[in-house]
Each structure stands twice: as C-alpha cells, then as structure tokens.
Amino acid sequence: MNVFMFYLFSGIILICSLLSITTRRILRAAVYLLCVLLATAGLYFMLNYQFMAAVQLTLYAGGIVVLIIFSILLTHHISHRFQHPNLTKLIMGIGAATVGIGLVLTTILSHSFQAGAAPELPVDMTVIGNQLLSTGKNGYVLPFELISILLLAAMIAAIVVAKKEKNKNSEI
Structure with missing residues (x-):
C-alpha cells in the first residue's frame, strides 16, 4: 500500500506541476499548485515527518496559496488568461528544465x-514545546520568524499586484 500511495502522490505532483505551468488561466494554476503542495504534504506524512507535513499544509497550502487565490478573486481577475509565451522564452524554459533534470538525475x-536503522524517539510534549520556543541548536523560533516574514512579503506582493492592476485599469 505504501508503494501505491508513493506512486499516487508522485503522479499527482508531476501532473499538477505540469498543469500549473501550462495552463493559461490564473485561478486554475493556483488550484493546481495547491494540489502539488497537498500531495507533497502526503509524502511527508508517509515518511513520518509530521512536523514538515504540518508546516507544508499550514504555511504553503493554507497560507500562501489561499492568499494567492484571494488576491485573484479580490482583484476580479478570475477569468484572466495568460498569453502564449513567445518561442525564445519557450526554448529557454525547456533548456532550463533540461539542465535542472540533468543535474538532479546526475x-x-x-x-x-x-x-x-535509527531508533524511534519517544514523543515528549515538553521537549517539543521547549524546542518550538528555543533559539538554540534544535530550536524552531528562527524558522517561524522566517515564515512570518515570508507570509508578510506574500501579502505585500498581493496588495502591490492588485493595486497595479487597479491603477492600470483606471488609466484606460
């Protein structure tokens, strides 16, 4: 069953990744990205990385993608269609993807x-709580601060994009 679930999650990630970058509708691209992030969280759960899976679900799937979808809906660009890329951009993108695939495979x-064969560690909520509040070796304060800065940057970017589109429409 684990092998089947691995192939299922991997297939979802591959297909939705391709659909996310090839679709011309912005809302569909955001939904495909959400599917990729959810399937990645599923892989983390399979590997027993519950913390990483929770961060994947809450930060990326729950935070940034929802923010992107809200910015699309609030700026009235739900029916926006991207233009087809010109030939040079398409060739450059395929070249970059080929180099990336080659590097990963190599x-x-x-x-x-x-x-x-690492032994399984016992779960102690006091230790987990201390690590979440610690700035030391196994502390998680710095990652959470970076996550908050990332979410703030995503919100500011969404506001800037919405404001630019509003100003562009008002000039016409």
Whole structure:
C-alpha cells in the first residue's frame, strides 16, 4: 500500500506541476499548485515527518496559496488568461528544465542511498514545546520568524499586484 500511495502522490505532483505551468488561466494554476503542495504534504506524512507535513499544509497550502487565490478573486481577475509565451522564452524554459533534470538525475545516480536503522524517539510534549520556543541548536523560533516574514512579503506582493492592476485599469 505504501508503494501505491508513493506512486499516487508522485503522479499527482508531476501532473499538477505540469498543469500549473501550462495552463493559461490564473485561478486554475493556483488550484493546481495547491494540489502539488497537498500531495507533497502526503509524502511527508508517509515518511513520518509530521512536523514538515504540518508546516507544508499550514504555511504553503493554507497560507500562501489561499492568499494567492484571494488576491485573484479580490482583484476580479478570475477569468484572466495568460498569453502564449513567445518561442525564445519557450526554448529557454525547456533548456532550463533540461539542465535542472540533468543535474538532479546526475546527483541522484552518483550517490548510493542506504536505509538507516535509527531508533524511534519517544514523543515528549515538553521537549517539543521547549524546542518550538528555543533559539538554540534544535530550536524552531528562527524558522517561524522566517515564515512570518515570508507570509508578510506574500501579502505585500498581493496588495502591490492588485493595486497595479487597479491603477492600470483606471488609466484606460
């Protein structure tokens, strides 16, 4: 069952990633991105990385994608269609993707991966709470502060995009 779920999540990630960058409708691209992020969280759950899966769901799927969708809906661009890219941009994008795929495959194939037998650690809520509030070696305060800055930047960017489009429409 784990192998089937891995292939299912991987297929969802691949298909929705391609649909996200090839669709011409902005709202559909945001929904496809949401599907990719949810499937990635599913892979994290399969690997027993519950914290990473929770961060993936709350920060990316729950925060940024919802913010993008709200900015699309609030700026009345729900029916906006992107233009087809010109040939040079398409060739450059395919070239960059090919180089990226080559780099990833070279890196993966040059290393031998072996399963580790690390013992399972006990779950202690006091230790988890102290780590969440700690700035030390295993602390999570810095990542949460960075996440808050990232969400603030995403909100400011959404406001700027909405304001630019509003100003552009008012000049016409």
